[in-house]
Amino acid sequence: xxxxxxxxxxxxxxxxxxxxxxxxxxxxxxxxxxxxxxxxxxxxxxxxxxx
Amino acid sequence: xxxxxxxxxxxxxxxxxxxxxxxxxxxxxxxxxxxxxxxxxxxxxxxxxxxxxxxxxxxxxxxxxxxxxxxxxxxxxxxxxxxxxxxxxxxxxxxxxxxxxxxxxxxxxxxxxxxxxxxxxxxxxxxxxxxxxxxxxxxxxxxxxxxxxxxxxxxxxxxxxxxxxxxxxxxxxxxxxxxxxxxxxxxxxxxxxxxxxxxxxxxxxxxxxxxxxxxxxxxxxxxxxxxxxxxxxxxxxxxxxxxxxxxxxxxxxxxxxxxxxxxxxxxxxxxxxxx
Numbered sequence: 001x002x003x004x005x006x007x008x009x010x011x012x013x014x015x016x017x018x019x020x021x022x023x024x025x026x027x028x029x030x031x032x033x034x035x036x037x038x039x040x041x042x043x044x045x046x047x048x049x050x051x
Numbered sequence: 052x053x054x055x056x057x058x059x060x061x062x063x064x065x066x067x068x069x070x071x072x073x074x075x076x077x078x079x080x081x082x083x084x085x086x087x088x089x090x091x092x093x094x095x096x097x098x099x100x101x102x103x104x105x106x107x108x109x110x111x112x113x114x115x116x117x118x119x120x121x122x123x124x125x126x127x128x129x130x131x132x133x134x135x136x137x138x139x140x141x142x143x144x145x146x147x148x149x150x151x152x153x154x155x156x157x158x159x160x161x162x163x164x165x166x167x168x169x170x171x172x173x174x175x176x177x178x179x180x181x182x183x184x185x186x187x188x189x190x191x192x193x194x195x196x197x198x199x200x201x202x203x204x205x206x207x208x209x210x211x212x213x214x215x216x217x218x219x220x221x222x223x224x225x226x227x228x229x230x231x232x233x234x235x236x237x238x239x240x241x242x243x244x245x246x247x248x249x250x251x252x253x254x255x256x257x258x259x260x261x262x263x264x265x266x267x268x269x270x271x272x273x274x275x276x277x278x279x280x281x282x283x284x285x286x287x288x289x290x291x292x293x294x295x296x297x298x299x300x301x302x303x304x305x306x307x308x309x310x311x312x313x314x315x316x317x318x319x320x321x322x323x324x325x326x
Binding site for chain 2: 009010012013016017019020021022023024025026027028030032033035036037039040041042043044046047048049050051
């Protein structure tokens with residue numbers, strides 16, 4: 001019973017990992033990382049409390 | 052396993068140092084602009100920190116939510132899903148600089164320590180509201196002309212940006228110092244409040260504000276890093292629940308979404324039933 005519960009959790013986790021990797025791939029193909037980089041490479045004025 | 056939790060404080064400090072190791076930024080009053088910023092840091096690590104080598108996941112999420120072209124972020128959501136499923140809130144206990152700073156403050160021998168604020172059973176749902184309103188809705192509704200959204204959580208709430216980004220940058224950059232106004236004053240006040248409260252209450256920001264903990268907590272039922280209680284060894288003494296500073300009924304719900312994987316329950320258990 002315990003083993004089945006653990007097995008079920010592991011399967012769910014594995015499915016989520018696969019979905020996550022697929023989402024990351026889709027995001028990279030769409031070029032979303034460039035939006036993040038554009039934001040992150042400049043000083044975030046809102047984050048530091050300037051504006 | 053116990054040893055890992057015994058050196059947790061050292062690991063937290065080491066991770067904070069490594070993930071914010073662009074020392075030139077601190078000296079020159081600017082930030083790292085290398086390719087590391089394409090990657091999401093696991094914890095709440097402001098990308099405005101002079102030393103930060105990666106991007107804050109919450110800041111990145113808001114940047115894409117408010118973007119005219121994308122709105123929904125597959126990349127950041129995928130990163131959060133991956134980290135959440137593998138580590139869950141192990142990130143909070145080991146890899147978050149803000150969590151570490153609060154824990155350091157909590158060790159200051161002032162005030163009588165409390166686990167939580169009065170009204171905790173209602174206040175613990177505040178982070179869900181912060182996530183929904185400040186991170187998602189407001190970021191989606193307000194888009195600037197340059198196509199990047201306004202990060203409402205970062206701008207009005209996050210003390211990490213002030214502590215890791217604002218204060219070091221303003222110290223090293225005179226132009227930014229001149230531009231500081233009421234918003235900066237508000238953020239410093241908020242930071243001071245969180246740090247002062249952390250002396251008395253264990254991890255108040257994590258318990259009552261942090262939206263990232265909410266996201267990682269969702270995966271606790273399936274995350275690969277999880278707590279397990281051996282029922283044969285458990286003598287139902289309740290020491291785990293007494294030791295838990297997050298106010299969790301450990302025996303009933305060892306993988307509660309509020310658990311930050313600090314390991315205090317593991318250390319307190321007299322029979323080694325928790326692993």
